[in-house]
Amino acid sequence: MTKIKxxxxxxxxxxxxLIDHLTEPFKAERKxxxxxVGDDAAVIAASEESSIVVSTDTMxxxxxxxxxxxxxxxxxxxxxxxxxxxxxxxxxxxxxxxxSIAVSxxxxxxxxxxxxxxxxxxxxxxxxxxxxGDTSAxxxxxxxxxxxxxxxxxxxxVYRSGAKVNDLIxxxxxLGAPYMGLKLLQxxxxxxxxxxxxxPQFEGYEYLLERYLKPxxxxxxxxxxxxxxxxxxAMIDLSDGLSSDLMQIxxxxxxxxxxxxxxxxIARQCNALGExxxxxxxTAALNGGEDYELLFTLPLSQRDKIASLGCIDIIGHxxxxxxxxxxxxxxxxxxxxxxxxxxxxx
Amino acid sequence: MTKIKxxxxxxxxxxxxLIDHLTEPFKAERKxxxxxVGDDAAVIAASEESSIVVSTDTMxxxxxxxxxxxxxxxxxxxxxxxxxxxxxxxxxxxxxxxxSIAVSxxxxxxxxxxxxxxxxxxxxxxxxxxxxGDTSAxxxxxxxxxxxxxxxxxxxxVYRSGAKVNDLIxxxxxLGAPYMGLKLLQxxxxxxxxxxxxxPQFEGYEYLLERYLKPxxxxxxxxxxxxxxxxxxAMIDLSDGLSSDLMQIxxxxxxxxxxxxxxxxIARQCNALGExxxxxxxTAALNGGEDYELLFTLPLSQRDKIASLGCIDIIGHxxxxxxxxxxxxxxxxxxxxxxxxxxxxx
Numbered sequence: 001m002t003k004i005k006x007x008x009x010x011x012x013x014x015x016x017x018l019i020d021h022l023t024e025p026f027k028a029e030r031k032x033x034x035x036x037v038g039d040d041a042a043v044i045a046a047s048e049e050s051s052i053v054v055s056t057d058t059m060x061x062x063x064x065x066x067x068x069x070x071x072x073x074x075x076x077x078x079x080x081x082x083x084x085x086x087x088x089x090x091x092x093x094x095x096x097x098x099x100s101i102a103v104s105x106x107x108x109x110x111x112x113x114x115x116x117x118x119x120x121x122x123x124x125x126x127x128x129x130x131x132x133g134d135t136s137a138x139x140x141x142x143x144x145x146x147x148x149x150x151x152x153x154x155x156x157x158v159y160r161s162g163a164k165v166n167d168l169i170x171x172x173x174x175l176g177a178p179y180m181g182l183k184l185l186q187x188x189x190x191x192x193x194x195x196x197x198x199x200p201q202f203e204g205y206e207y208l209l210e211r212y213l214k215p216x217x218x219x220x221x222x223x224x225x226x227x228x229x230x231x232x233x234a235m236i237d238l239s240d241g242l243s244s245d246l247m248q249i250x251x252x253x254x255x256x257x258x259x260x261x262x263x264x265x266i267a268r269q270c271n272a273l274g275e276x277x278x279x280x281x282x283t284a285a286l287n288g289g290e291d292y293e294l295l296f297t298l299p300l301s302q303r304d305k306i307a308s309l310g311c312i313d314i315i316g317h318x319x320x321x322x323x324x325x326x327x328x329x330x331x332x333x334x335x336x337x338x339x340x341x342x343x344x345x346x
Numbered sequence: 347m348t349k350i351k352x353x354x355x356x357x358x359x360x361x362x363x364l365i366d367h368l369t370e371p372f373k374a375e376r377k378x379x380x381x382x383v384g385d386d387a388a389v390i391a392a393s394e395e396s397s398i399v400v401s402t403d404t405m406x407x408x409x410x411x412x413x414x415x416x417x418x419x420x421x422x423x424x425x426x427x428x429x430x431x432x433x434x435x436x437x438x439x440x441x442x443x444x445x446s447i448a449v450s451x452x453x454x455x456x457x458x459x460x461x462x463x464x465x466x467x468x469x470x471x472x473x474x475x476x477x478x479g480d481t482s483a484x485x486x487x488x489x490x491x492x493x494x495x496x497x498x499x500x501x502x503x504v505y506r507s508g509a510k511v512n513d514l515i516x517x518x519x520x521l522g523a524p525y526m527g528l529k530l531l532q533x534x535x536x537x538x539x540x541x542x543x544x545x546p547q548f549e550g551y552e553y554l555l556e557r558y559l560k561p562x563x564x565x566x567x568x569x570x571x572x573x574x575x576x577x578x579x580a581m582i583d584l585s586d587g588l589s590s591d592l593m594q595i596x597x598x599x600x601x602x603x604x605x606x607x608x609x610x611x612i613a614r615q616c617n618a619l620g621e622x623x624x625x626x627x628x629t630a631a632l633n634g635g636e637d638y639e640l641l642f643t644l645p646l647s648q649r650d651k652i653a654s655l656g657c658i659d660i661i662g663h664x665x666x667x668x669x670x671x672x673x674x675x676x677x678x679x680x681x682x683x684x685x686x687x688x689x690x691x692x
Contacts, residue, residue, distance in 0.1 A: 042477035047393030131388035
């Protein structure tokens with residue numbers, strides 16, 4: 001590791017730069033380590049035919065959630081979604097999670113019960129076992145860490161690195177809704193601060209709230225693709241935003257990408273709230289993050305097969321190396337994508 | 347889960363009570379889940395013959411460590427030890443870890459480099475690969491989560507629940523040193539607060555500091571036992587203190603225990619500092635915690651075999667169910683053990 005002299009602020013490197021800097025000197029040496037740092041999950045040999053995939057995620061109060069408007073039950077549910085979404089992005093089936101929490105004394109047992117009820121509900125829905133974890137004290141705020149463990153046949157595992165030139169770029173579901181849901185919650189929280197007897201105005205935007213507070217991981221899609229023998233060439237889950245996550249695929253696969261503005265699936269409620277709050281829904285879709293949908297690439301030959309599954313949109317295609325990642329507008333203009341990451345709330 | 351009405355403080359249930367309360371409604375349903383909540387690590391089927399074990403641990407600034415006297419490199423090392431110690435306690439070989447950190451802006455890149463240098467050093471020593479993790483922001487303080495993954499043949503896995511009446515109770519290494527090391531660091535930190543040009547007085551107590559700041563997980567013992575075909579009947583790692591951890595074995599194995607005061611391995615430096623600081627070294631040994639030694643039980647027939655390994659002490663034996671857990675003093679008196687847990691520093 002090259003030592004940096006003096007004091008360097010984390011902001012100077014950025015999140016991705018920091019991770020690269022810290023993890024670069026680690027080389028995998030165990031025979032059982034099939035894939036270490038650098039994908040949605042690590043891949044560990046289980047038997048001759050199958051592997052275990054492992055992913056870990058931390059959610060920090062005041063950064064990843066605000067307890068003034070995040071009900072504990074939803075928080076538990078979302079933490080599980082976030083964890084298993086990484087496992088799904090390897091085309092693996094999530095089977096177990098562990099849950100570690102650090103809690104300050106301001107948190108009551110009833111709050112934690114609600115949190116664990118949400119975890120239990122999400123586990124039940126996804127057919128995942130909660131198999132361990134730990135509970136520690138915290139001086140300030142709540143920290144939740146979920147480690148998700150899944151399993152796949154070796155030939156089924158999909159990495160970020162397998163996209164090929166001319167592959168189709170596909171996404172599940174719609175984009176931008178979680179970000180708009182967060183903006184709505186923040187607005188209502190500001191408006192009602194100190195006001196007694198008034199209720200927040202959420203009518204017509206329930207879908208946005210649900211997508212932010214209770215996102216569902218796309219195990220349905222992974223199952224459908226398995227049934228149809230569809231194996232993506234590359235895949236990632238949409239946590240940092242379409243721009244950032246597509247750029248990760250291009251970086252790992254050494255390729256470029258073109259996506260088309262008119263093909264972007266943006267929910268109607270996003271457009272409506274965007275107009276009301278003067279937020280560009282396309283920016284929300286590109287850089288909002290926390291969609292927990294799947295972004296994957298497929299050979300052109302699979303076009304009809306994937307279309308038949310429904311709820312999957314083909315938004316573009318992979319291009320030659322060193323051609324960059326661009327959004328193509330209806331008039332043929334090209335806008336370069338930027339890895340902005342999720343705009344943290346605190 | 348039985349709902350508790352109103353607001354209940356976490357302190358009312360205690361750490362163990364809280365974990366039981368929260369995890370009780372979770373039942374394992376996956377065929378691959380061999381052991382869920384309730385041991386040092388979860389056990390997940392890998393192949394016909396072998397299993398993967400997974401454990402997760404969180405360390406929180408101000409609770410588990412104080413950065414005024416905990417060098418980041420040692421902290422990284424210790425976090426790895428804490429993680430892999432749980433895997434070893436299942437009689438499994440640690441092979442991979444993931445590292446998640448949440449950091450506030452007061453932390454510099456150089457600090458994190460030192461932290462990861464310590465992680466790397468510990469991984470190298472234990473022949474463990476660092477295979478993933480994540481980095482998030484934090485409002486206050488540093489949080490480190492380590493998930494440790496290991497592997498064992500199914501017949502080699504040791505649970506807390508296998509202790510039998512008359513089994514020998516064995517421990518590796520010595521007890522109480524980490525707790526005394528912490529007390530020394532806290533004293534010197536208090537004495538030197540605001541003082542310029544003075545150095546802390548650590549002479550003669552280096553062993554205590556090393557055991558607190560840079561504890562080494564006992565993979566050496568697990569390897570030696572494997573070579574000698576010694577398989578404990580029950581095992582746990584000493585993280586909460588001998589009393590608490592022995593009581594966990596007795597609770598899981600439905601048995602009692604007697605341990606003998608004169609057989610307790612307490613380091614000489616513990617006695618010396620104990621005298622100086624008026625701390626009972628026996629209390630440190632029983633309830634100090636963070637020893638990261640192994641506590642295990644063995645059939646009487648294995649007595650000579652285990653003695654030949656060296657650095658393992660037989661401190662007592664398992665007794666009939668419902669006979670309690672007691673420390674026997676040289677005059678034949680019996681003191682009931684209490685699960686005090688590690689006395690947190692903050």
